[in-house]
Amino acid sequence: MRDKLSILGHYLKAKYLHRFRDRAALEAHQRRQLARFKTEVLQHLPFFADLWEKDLSSFPLTDKAIVQQNFAGLNSLALPYDVGLPLAQAREKVDGITVGLSSGTSGRRGLFLVSEEERHFWLGVMLAKALPGPLWQKHRVVLALSANSDLYTTANKNSRMRFHFLDLKAAYQDHLDTLTRVQPTILIAPAQFLKKLAQSVQAGDLQINPARIFSVGEVLSDEDRTFIGDQFHQPIHQIYQCTEGFLGITCAHGTLHLNEEYVHVEKEWLDEDKTRFNPIITDFSRTTQAIVRYRMNDILKIRQTPCACGSPLLAIEKVEGRCDDILKLPHTDQATSADFYPDDIRALILDADPSIQDFRVHQSDVDQLRLRIDSPSPTAKNKVAHALLHTIHARKAQPPTLTFDDWPPAVDLSQKLRRIVRDC
Ligand SMILES: [Zn+2]
Structure with a gap:
């Protein structure tokens, strides 16, 4: 009481x-x-x-x-x-x-x-x-x-x-x-x-x-x-x-x-x-x-x-x-890194092709981005790569190697979902 x-x-x-x-x-x-x-x-x-x-x-x-x-x-x-x-x-x-x-x-x-x-x-x-x-x-x-x-x-x-x-x-x-x-x-x-x-x-x-x-x-x-x-x-x-x-x-x-x-x-x-x-x-x-x-x-x-x-x-x-999930790529002409915010990366990927349902981005190293794209379209991955590299170039950052892994990723509902992860 x-x-x-x-x-x-x-x-x-x-x-x-x-x-x-x-x-x-x-x-x-x-x-x-x-x-x-x-x-x-x-x-x-x-x-x-x-x-x-x-x-x-x-x-x-x-x-x-x-x-x-x-x-x-x-x-x-x-x-x-x-x-x-x-x-x-x-x-x-x-x-x-x-x-x-x-x-x-x-x-x-x-x-x-x-x-x-x-x-x-x-x-x-x-x-x-x-x-x-x-x-x-x-x-x-x-x-x-x-x-x-x-x-x-x-x-x-x-x-x-x-x-x-x-x-x-x-x-x-x-x-x-x-x-x-x-x-x-x-x-x-x-x-x-x-x-x-x-x-x-x-x-x-x-x-x-x-x-x-x-x-x-x-x-x-x-x-x-x-x-x-x-x-x-x-x-x-x-x-x-x-x-x-x-x-x-x-x-x-x-x-x-x-x-x-x-x-x-x-x-x-x-x-x-x-x-x-x-x-x-x-x-x-x-x-x-x-x-x-x-x-x-x-x-x-x-x-x-x-x-x-x-x-x-x-x-x-x-x-x-x-x-921790801000992607960081080295600048081409400075010692600092260029920051790419998760919400901007999200918008960029989804805007690249309307068929994209979901995605994951994992920066495993300063020059490595691994991506997963959920889309029925065979050209979606190319469009994402193009849009990403265009933005990275415009920001004068060093382009990373892009690797596309298969959709879907392993799902564990009890783990916090983070679509964009940087662990380097
Ligand atoms: Zn209010």
Whole structure:
């Protein structure tokens, strides 16, 4: 009961109190919250001992590696990384605080700490922003994830909100059976899984009618967004979240807005035109583990026109992918490299021939690009090669060797889909 009241309190605050008439009001709220955050949280953490009274802009930037190296100094339990890791693996709690592991693919896995109160807060805000109607409506929520998350088991206690989990490692037919039986009112899943479901709808193998559909955890391309939306006869919404926090969600107009009522976002511009940036986030809603001036690896493309909803929260055109996935080719006349953004490569390939349904690009070395093209046309590959080399030439970059592999690639729904990957 106490849990429910706590979640309800956060829900009501998020829904009715944290609304700002303009950018100035939002920024004033952020300044107040940051000041409170410094005294209530940062002052007590060793990492910020000499910093907390200073201006946020003078704090050092952090990232995954820095957080792991300084883990004990950044959390309220003073828990060292090496002590926390086995606790997380054993799914044990410390003083009621969950120690969790992020689903990272490379390097040391990210460790995170979250208290019960933070979970209630997170869930209340999520419900306020995600539910299409009022809280008292009954919902059947289906979440497709690679593993059950502790965050959501809190929610299952709420009887009006029934949560069902699909383990993406299980057989696809089982998912179709579950979805048919449950008939979700809200469906939350990675983009590639939603696309597969949309194909099943198209083939007549699945009949569900959710009130709202969210894509989460993977890049949602324009093409997939349109295709999935067409099959389900509704716009596809997005939740932008990661281990570091719940960072954004689409409004009723389908525009992704950052959750700036709770997270301060600095923009590290990636291009001269200032259209894309790396978000540097400071989550002033947290109390257990400090996420301060944390540089995310994501490329966010800013929306050039204001959203019709009128929200002063920053509007994002799209989450384009990870910085690791920017293709880098050496310049012909300089020591630097030319950057090719995933979303530009995507547009270039799909524009090369209208018959192209899907693709993969893998930069395995500075001078090697491996491609897969899904197209019935025998000339599609040539057109893609021509378009790519033309652009590479225009950017004065050294042309790589292009190799075309067969379509389809191996598919694993439980792995994050990245159409464009650089690992060199
Ligand atoms: Zn909006």
